[in-house]
Amino acid sequence: MPDRYAVFGNPILHSQSPRIHALFAVQTGQDMRYAALLAPVDGFAAAVAAFVRDGGKGANVTVPFKEEAFRLATRLTSRAQAAGAVNTLSFADNTISGDNTDGAGLVTELKANLGCALLGKRILLLGAGGAARGVILPLLQEQPAALVIANRTEEKAVRLAREFSGNTQLMPEARGFAQLDGQAFDLVINATSTGLSDTALPLPPQLFAPGALAYEMVYGRATPFMQQARTAGARVADGLGMLVEQAAEAFFIWRGVRPATGPVLAVLRG
Numbered sequence: 001m002p003d004r005y006a007v008f009g010n011p012i013l014h015s016q017s018p019r020i021h022a023l024f025a026v027q028t029g030q031d032m033r034y035a036a037l038l039a040p041v042d043g044f045a046a047a048v049a050a051f052v053r054d055g056g057k058g059a060n061v062t063v064p065f066k067e068e069a070f071r072l073a074t075r076l077t078s079r080a081q082a083a084g085a086v087n088t089l090s091f092a093d094n095t096i097s098g099d100n101t102d103g104a105g106l107v108t109e110l111k112a113n114l115g116c117a118l119l120g121k122r123i124l125l126l127g128a129g130g131a132a133r134g135v136i137l138p139l140l141q142e143q144p145a146a147l148v149i150a151n152r153t154e155e156k157a158v159r160l161a162r163e164f165s166g167n168t169q170l171m172p173e174a175r176g177f178a179q180l181d182g183q184a185f186d187l188v189i190n191a192t193s194t195g196l197s198d199t200a201l202p203l204p205p206q207l208f209a210p211g212a213l214a215y216e217m218v219y220g221r222a223t224p225f226m227q228q229a230r231t232a233g234a235r236v237a238d239g240l241g242m243l244v245e246q247a248a249e250a251f252f253i254w255r256g257v258r259p260a261t262g263p264v265l266a267v268l269r270g
């Protein structure tokens, strides 16, 4: 019997994860199966328990269960602890190990795939929800010159920045959108959910420094943020690369083998 893995979410129908992991498995010769499993909104823990009873070895977790997976895990990595959310579970010896590979996936995508150095750069993170929280520590660890968190509800950005003060030498700064006037950044990451609702953020046009990269965490659609950034002359990327890289990091945790992501990304884009 091949080892079994799954991604849990709600909804889950359009998840790309089964395809990505199937491509990784073929490429690395790993004998495994990976399925997309819909868990009821109030039935995540029970769905995971049933999967473990059936011999499941590991799982990815997506919206809306990442915080619940964090609470379910009996052991957490430091990056999962910092993120307050878990996207990768491993099951062995009655232990549920929780990790979060989203931030590492984003950093690899930025540095290795998009050639965007982070050291000494000015980074703007838009949003202060779960998606933003998950990537703050890995970004800080890259030693940018500044990490500014901007959010519609400024108080949430302030709380988040405070929470990550003291993690590294750099203190994140917090702003409301109105306080972005006159500032420019080398990298602007959209971690708000506005890409899903096709809402434009009130971003001043000078926000993107010459040669800046605009990174949209949402994938598979041209979002208002991507259009704004393109109009302002920035280089633009969507979140598909981050998705593939976080998956590669999860695959490595489970199988001890690091798949090549370039060919998989090419298949998905094709």
Ligand code: ATR
Pocket (backbone or CB within 6 Å): 126, 127, 128, 129, 130, 131, 132, 151, 152, 153, 154, 156, 191, 192, 193, 194, 199, 201
């Ligand atoms: P996720 O897990 O995707 O981060 P979330 O925790 O609900 O989801 O956070 C959504 C983020 O998108 C928040 O930063 C939210 O801003 P608020 O904290 O002010 O709610 C942001 N967001 C959602 N819709 C928005 C909109 N129309 N304009 C600006 N920001 C928006």
